[in-house]
């Protein structure tokens with residue numbers, strides 16, 4: 576699998592993402608946000624962090640970086656994209672995923688490990704999990720409160736595009752949504768951090784199945 580990890584001023588999970596991808600054998604290139612081309616890759620990962628200091632709205636300025644136009648072209652070509660935390664915020668701000676991430680219900684930054692339900696295993700990202708399984712992943716955000724209009728929520732449910740839900744909906748997300756898929760199921764945005772859960776040395780490997788599943792999916796394609 577060839578992967579690119581985008582890097583914005585203020586990204587802080589870009590290297591963790593690269594480590595996780597390399598762990599499952601990916602050939603990883605880091606791409607600075609001013610680059611207008613990403614190159615021919617299978618996956619573009621948009622990492623977590625505080626791009627542009629979270630000014631304006633989380634992810635809003637990054638969504639207007641030159642590299643985000645290249646990201647859109649990659650997705651239009653049918654490429655895979657994974658946005659984690661700030662990356663999920665960037666994907667909603669670019670319009671590549673529906674909805675928005677608002678301030679957490681308690682208006683506090685939350686940093687902890689939290690249980691999630693795998694809502695669908697029908698995607699390249701979630702195929703390595705069993706639907707309905709509970710996994711635990713770290714979260715670290717202040718704007719993770721997912722919202723969308725009722726019609727969008729209905730569509731996400733009817734099209735089986737909710738990837739993960741919070742078992743304990745600590746941030747107030749509508750329908751406890753922690754991650755959503757695009758219509759072609761090749762773009763995933765999620766607030767929890769699978770890339771921080773890929774090594775037993777750090778106490779959790781529940782994120783590994785996501786990266787392994789993607790490699791498997793690409794190998795089978």
Ligand SMILES: NC(=O)CC[C@H](N)C(=O)O
Pocket residue numbers: 622623624625626629633659660661662715716717718719
């Ligand atoms: N870890 C992250 O990517 C955090 C995203 C964003 N800065 C927030 O706090 O909501």
